[in-house]
Amino acid sequence: MITAERKPLEELIEFVRPFKRILLVGCNECVTVCSAGGRKEVGLLASGLKMALLQSGNTIEIREHTLERQCDPEYIDELLPMIDGVDAVMSMACGCGVQEVARRYKNMPVFPAVNTKFMGASERPGVWAERCQGCGNCLLGVTGGICPIARCSKRLMNGPCGGSVTGKCEISQDVDCAWQLIWDRLKELGLEDQYLKIIPAKDWRTAGGGGPRKIIREDLTA
């Protein structure tokens, strides 16, 4: 999932202070799962903003709505009846959702309520960790299912650096060395040979080095 965290309330208050009426939009997908921008967080933020602003004598009307998904135009159209009469929109979706709302409602100031963090997985309740950086040419098939790009601090492709000590990465005792994990897993699978194969220098164009990326599926295009 795409993970996110709410921005500090102080920053959000400054975004909305000039306005009398805003629409606060959540998303029912990733940001709901990581408890950053679902229906419940929309309610919490709306109350928080109203109460914080009241203390400086400002009253604000906040309309709340959570879309099934905020990165597809079909869902964003749903906001049309609610957007009428508001001065601005604040989105609790990831950066993709915020941009889609801005693209659809051209005359409307749109603000992000969360900081979008990374593509990750839930390690245990309340903990999310980075797992993939969308390099566009997945290596997991040769690295024992552990990503050396998202999980090695130096994005090394062929074994650990000299900083790998007792399974931990040199940047912190709290970070597992990705290459130790890869080696352990390959050994467990009896695939040590795999480790000896050299991974050639990576072509980073597929990872965004070639400019903004796009997928076009001719069979699906309208």
Added chain:
Amino acid sequence: MENFEPVIVAFCCHYCAYTAADMAGSQRLTYPANIKIIRVPCSGKVDAIHIIKAFEKGADGVYVAGCLDGDCHFKNGNNRASRRVEYVQKYLDEIGIGGERLEMVKMSAGMGYLFAKIASEMTEKIRKLGPSPVRPLTVQASQPTAS
């Protein structure tokens, strides 16, 4: 503010604090009428949104009352509640209401005296802190304005 009577919402677990409140009553222990009790099936059921809405609707103080450590009917709802309370305290600081207006307390069903004591202490504490900074305004804001 000498006549200030705080409104305090107490989310009480059905298996401990709610029964303790009952016990306090049958033991003829007095506690301040400022406490508005909301019975919940477990303190772990109390969500951040319930606490924040209580403040939005005019509470000056809120507390969540759960079972003693290790005694939760649902294993660890009370500890979840404690962590959630800490989280909401930080949010209340961000809002400007102040995290000290929210507390987590723990007791058993038999502790009627403790229920009464906590109710009095919380009332005293909130009385000293004064009305919630959003209370007078929430009352004002909910009144229709002419124009």
